[in-house]
Amino acid sequence: MFPKVNYCHTCLMQGMFTPVDQRRVLAGFDTCLPCGETEAREVKHTVVPMHKSNYIKVTNLEDLKGINNKGGFYR
Numbered sequence: 001m002f003p004k005v006n007y008c009h010t011c012l013m014q015g016m017f018t019p020v021d022q023r024r025v026l027a028g029f030d031t032c033l034p035c036g037e038t039e040a041r042e043v044k045h046t047v048v049p050m051h052k053s054n055y056i057k058v059t060n061l062e063d064l065k066g067i068n069n070k071g072g073f074y075r
Helices: 009-013 022-026 033-042
Strands: 046-049 055-058
Touching (some): 009 033
């Protein structure tokens, strides 16, 4: 019996057949390492601490305005 080969979905759209490492497939990724790197660099986010609380991930910069309660009232 032949092992199943998973191909990178991004490379397949470009007409290339790049196999994805089985460990990446088991981790839930369906792209090869170079394509995964490209996709990861497209996402931008910021992690900020809340006052006397936990950290939050901010993807919308409008959410940052007024987050520091020591800086005064913001509308």
